[in-house]
Amino acid sequence: MSDIQERVAAELAEPLASLGLDIEAVEITPAGKRRVLRVAVDKDGGVTLDDVADATRLVNTVLDDSDVMGERPYTLEVTSRGVDRPLTLPRHWRRNAGRLVKVVTAEGETVVGRITGSDDDSATVEVAGTPRRVGYAEVKRALVQIEFNPEKDD
Structure with missing residues (x-):
């Protein structure tokens, strides 16, 4: 993980844990003049659409109050872990x-x-x-x- 991805993960870990969610991945990819920030979350019993919506609102609030993403604009995507991710933990x-x-x-x-x-x-x-x-x-x-x-x- 890059330095900024690690910083984003560190910034979001505790707030997402308050929702019972674990961060599974943080990815930042260029998309023209913007970036796409993807945050994958998971929890025991699986992630629902309501969990993703709650996590999206929380991540938006946390990142708006932080300078971790800098000034360059980005698009936020919060998603579940997905079955294509390897079992590593x-x-x-x-x-x-x-x-x-x-x-x-x-x-x-x-x-x-x-x-x-x-x-x-x-x-x-x-x-x-x-x-x-x-x-x-x-x-x-x-x-x-x-x-x-x-x-x-x-």
Whole structure:
């Protein structure tokens, strides 16, 4: 993250936490004479449209009262984390319990299974009916897989 992205994240972390939201990403990209500031948020149980609206109002207020973005104009976009973002923190694994995940280990092995549990150091992924512990330190990349017909609990 660039210095300005880190400063924006630091400025927004506590106010967004008051709404029960975590900052997942801060991106600033040029768009002609303006910039686009994207702030991705998440929380346990998922983010609703109301959460995004509340977060947008709060972020606008915080940034209007701060000089962190400087004088150059920008467009603000607040969004949810999205399924295309990799699982990189223990909370990502916890929030995706029950979902199908594809894990590529540091050794290059690919594991596809359903997240059945997690803690601060590892997740349990059920692969073909067999639980497998995957330490976060072993994970090169992990992505939730989109399922059109997910398994249903009986």
